[in-house]
Amino acid sequence: MNFSTDFPRRIRHFIRFILPALLLAGCDYDRFGELPEEESPVMNANTTLASVERFYRNGGVDFPDGTVVSGTVTTSDSAENFYKMLVIQQKETPLAVLTGTYDTYSAYRPGGRIAVRLDGLRVGLWDGMLAVGAPEPEYTEGIDYIASDAVLRKIIARMDGSEPVDTLETSIAGISSALAGRLVRLSDVFFTQGGRHTWSGEQTLSDAGGRTLRTYTSPYASFADDLLPEGRISLTGIVTVYRDVVQLKVSSADDAVPATGRY
Template sequence: MKNLKQYIIIILFVTGIISFQSCIKGDFEQPPVVMPTVDFKANMTIAELNQYYRDSLHSASPVLITKDIIIKGVVISSDKAGNIYKSLYIEDGTGGINIKLDQKEIYNIYKLGQRIYIKCKGLYMGNYKGVPQIGYSNSGSLSYIPSTLFSTYIFKDSFPGNPPAPRVMNISDFTLNDISTLIKLDSVHFAPADTMQPFVVPGTAYGTDRTIIDKNGNSIVIYTSVYADFATALVPKGTGSIVAILSYYNGTNSYQLYLRDINDVQGFHE
């Protein structure tokens, strides 16, 4: 009788452990991952939107987009390294666009290679130093789209894939249509005065320009923010390749480049 009671107690104890483990497993099971999809199509390319802005909307102040314009593109930027701030860059094969978002660590929300659609109606279009941008209006200036409105205007489609390969270009070939796209420059070197110096001059308030030169003597600056995690890295000697987002600064009427991270500086050797 005593052995029977012990046996029953053991059975109940084991059953309780199994039930407890099942409850824990049930409480912490991950919800199924649902692939995001959209049920609408883009009706304008990014290049067409940029041209529409230049031809029809251009003004000194941000312009409200009143037409039912939908664009799509793939994310080519990442703010993980801190060199890009509250901006999302997408391109669609025809051009690129900078979207101003009131959000830090955007890379956690819109990852490299993520295809997104943007319903532009209700947003504003403007430019910063010659670079077309989509954003929101704040007292007559182009501001960031509030995070509470992301789901109203920005829609993911499918899971992130491979980001577009950068287009191999020459500095002399850049046009305004290439702004905000991912490009690659081969066989370039940094200006001798910049090499073995940190990408950002210590103590500067915002950032630093470093000059790269191609084999034909053409040059362009790479701008690095003081907040970049590679700000103290040394500018390499030798020749290599640069992958970057092409930008523009009409204060000097010149193109400039933004690195996404230090891995965009590739293969430099003397």
């Protein structure tokens, strides 16, 4: 698909398609229930996440009518660490969707495939990740949370089957901002405060060579007050960037397993 920018067209689409759904959202706009199968619209992807990334790198922000992508969900907000978003990945390219809603895991589970209609949304960066969200009214290139499950039910469709995610097996030395949004797995690492400090906030992950990487856990996450695991572990998470600092963010404490097996 050839992308082009058309700000007036995008505004017309927002008024015709997104705004009515927002008005119908009701008082429970930010919390999903289990979605019946028949409520998931039928969509077919017509471009790739790699094409969306190129579109953004070339200066694009708003999508042509009918732009649809697909990918595999790599995050879960069940433990409330990924706040009002989900991340999908197709091959090596990730994309964050700023849902603005809670409990999206009940509808879009990790490992499940979804299609996302992008026209009416805008692409930008969020925590260093390529992301799509609602247009920020005061900034021509800004993005914000969609914040309506009525809208999400119209623009996100669950697809049949599941697809393995290309989880990048790497080391602390291999982590950089270029991987923002990617699902990665670090083996044979350890928390410097393992067994002595909780997950909450920024914590330091280290390897045998003394290299370090920060992890971040929201103080509101359900596991924030749990003690960090002790000893050498394998840790799986999403690479993010906060104020130019590269971090790793996990969906839950279950993403940390001992080097020889599961806790």
